[in-house]
Amino acid sequence: MKLYFAIPAVALLALNGFLLRAALPEMLRQPDTEGAEEVYEEKPTTSILGEFRTSLASYLYGRAHEYMHGGVVFRAATESEVQKGKRVAAHGDSLEDHHGSQETSVVPESEYDPRSFWGDIERGAQPWMDIRRHGHRDLAEALPLFRMMTWTDPHFVEGYDMGSYLVFCAAKDRNVDRALEFLAEGIANNPGSFRLQKSYGHYLLANKGQPEEALVHLRKAVEILERRAAKGGGTDRTQRQQLIDDIEVSQTWNEFIMALRKTNRREEAIRWSRRCIEINAPCASGVRTLKIYGLPLPKTRSL
């Protein structure tokens, strides 16, 4: 009778070992691009384990959002909801950028709920708050989840990016060094990620007052973006992902040009400002830089 359990158990272990053995070399390889899609798609076995890691990390990421909001579940607002001008987030704090886009609560506010008293019951029985006036719990509570998700999947860029931000915000005295440490780990695991390079450069520039050191990372971030643009990458994304990506790209260019200005690299700042306007118009920092230096703006279709 025991054999009925033992045989499948041994078979499962053997399969597990085979999968790990087959997938491990790719698992340990660093991706050249943002995230791990490239590595995980090399072999079916890698794909299976990679999908599992990514799914688990994504699950934890979702839970982390819930933690920050005390169990209240939010979702991205639909286009029509945004157009109607209702039910969208107004965080009023710096977390707004990290929410990526406008969000609304899954359970609507009473004035927009067609279910009458059923809606009142759900709003009372389930964790709920008006998104327009919502706050965040102690951000430190969500930090362990970010540690777990980046252990689970070291190529989960969002985990490092958002996690470092929470490390920074959760501490009373704004723990930049710990945030940089976390980001450095992320960069070591994902050297092809422009977002992590950009965030590292941002903390050095804005919080540590080290524009020279920041420039090194921001330059790397822009180089990654330029390589990606040359390859024509970053297009196979959903509308929401694209929106978040556009914001990140725009911020990267802005920070880079700002760092060039702060380090008095006039010629380089002008050259990159023109490049930014050319490929990423409207490029606020590029336009501002050219104005500061009293130079005419290049003619582009968007300007």
Added chain:
Amino acid sequence: MTPTLRVWRTLIRGSFLEMVRRKELYVLVILTVLMVVGAYSFTFFGVSGLEIFVKDMAFTAVGLFSTILGVTIATRQIPEEISRRTIYPLLARPISRAQLLTGKFVASWVLTLASFALLLGVSLLVLTLLRLPLKVILIQYIWLKAVSFLWLSAICICLSVYVSSSAAFTLGLLLALGSGAFTRSFLLAYGDGVPILNWLIAILYGFLPHFTLFDIARKVVYGWDPIAWWIPLALTVYGIAISAFWLKLALNRFEKMAL
């Protein structure tokens, strides 16, 4: 003791022995402990502050496994009596079909509640050993779970007299675990609604599956204050009414069923 109560007591005892014989509950208790301890094991690797995560795992396990057990218990009550032909000696006694059906419903509810109590007890013990306290809202959680099992037992018994046992199990599980998704989809599709139709929607909405509406586990996990008194009251009235509706529907079919 009235004859109906005697019938119910006998049926509860029989169903309990059947559940013990099948050993399903033991497996789920072990799984619950593994889930909670597994979640806590992350702290050994240096990730401190995972209290909410551990509580979340504990209540997820309790909610999920008690639902699976509830559906399993309720959907096999009537079909197994028929397939084993034990329904004939039962009905040969002075027991009406209504008494048998309601007896099976009560047995399902009591056993699901007992399983839930055991799973919750084990989880609370583990959480206490891990020094993770919970708030008073836990009492409301237990009460509302008990009411939700009324709905679960009633709808599963109703399904089991209309479709086969395995189909009833699948449907019951889908309705119970997917009830939150139905609500979300409805809200997304219907939007703000049409004011003139919304009163009709509010009435019809009550007949949709609302198992997750009774589940305030997330509030327990995140340490919210107790909910307003009228909500458990309203949900209790609703739970009893909708369970009676599904039982009546089941009885209509069961009384006309050719055995």
